[in-house]
Amino acid sequence: MINVQNITKTYKGKKTLQKVSLEIEGIYxxxxxxxxxxxxxxxxxxxxxxxxxxxxxxxxxxxxxxxLKTIRNGIGYLPQDFDLYPKATVYDCLNHIALLKGIADSQLRKERITTVLEQVNLVDAKKQKVSKLSGGMRKRLGIAQVFLTNPSILIIDEPTSGLDILERIRFRNLLRELSKDKTIIISSHIVEDVEFLCTKLGIIKEGSVLAEGTPEEIAKSSDGFVWSIQIHENELSETFKLYTVIDIQQRGFNILDVRVLSKNKPSNATPLNATLIDGYLSIINGWR
Ligand SMILES: Nc1ncnc2c1ncn2[C@@H]1O[C@H](COP(=O)(O)OP(=O)(O)OP(=O)(O)O)[C@@H](O)[C@H]1O
Ligand SMILES: [Mg+2]
Known part of the structure; x- marks a missing residue:
């Protein structure tokens, strides 16, 4: 458990974090x-x-x-934009980073590299050049280098950005496997990535925490706000002005089924069950 209490951070007079308090556990x-x-x-x-x-x-x-030094020990951090050594092979890259991390004993270094390559499923790619890896493989290599020191807390900024759907699913599964004996914190603006992976969520906007809870609890925030309305194609721009539009389906010629968020029931609207994205947007809209 990581208990964040009233963190405030100012950059050039602007409050980037305002009294942020969170209880971080599981896959957060x-x-x-x-x-x-x-x-x-x-x-x-x-x-x-x-x-x-x-x-x-x-x-x-x-x-x-x-x-800072005490906090840093035991925490592995993978930044949003991280650079690896493009001309090195996967193995040499990890070997170099392991040296930088102070794993001086060559036998121990070899063991750790073998272990992390197996953990992230890159054994077959160990002789490949880093520059030749796909985006997903590069992300996995990023995780591998963080794991060299076997941290109990893992922080990954935007783990799935830039990955295609299959790589995203693969990476999600990797994180789920790795989370068994670790606390993992990920950030995302892709709701479906956190929906199936995270056990707990924190919603943050303009430096303030707006809500914290399980994906189910966050989804519930939009109970009573989710509607299906049927409109003519010509009414689409007006609909965007009136409501938060979540999804549009063609119903027939010129007719659309639109999933919208609205605090008040639109006329002729049918209520729908709330999903995480509805809950997230209701919270971001400041309705809860
Ligand atoms: N080193 C810095 N100096 C000045 N302002 C900064 C610095 N780092 C971040 N900020 C500002 O703090 C705010 C929050 O930035 P941050 O990168 O934490 O947002 P984010 O939620 O990670 O966004 P994104 O989804 O785009 O990655 C922004 O307004 C940004 O401009
Ligand atoms: Mg960011």
């Missing part, structure tokens, strides 16, 4: 629009930047926000 998803402060919060958690106020308590150790 930070969900929020661009610029919400997800990366900033992750960098704070990874001990890379200091905060103005607040503290982070990891498990039973009281780690104060100024105690």
């Amino acid at each position: 998803g930070l969900l929020g629009p661009n610029g919400a402060g997800k990366t900033t919060l992750m960098r704070v958690l990874a001990g890379l930047i200091s905060v103005d106020e607040g503290k982070i308590i990891v498990e039973n150790d009281d780690l104060h926000s100024t105690d």
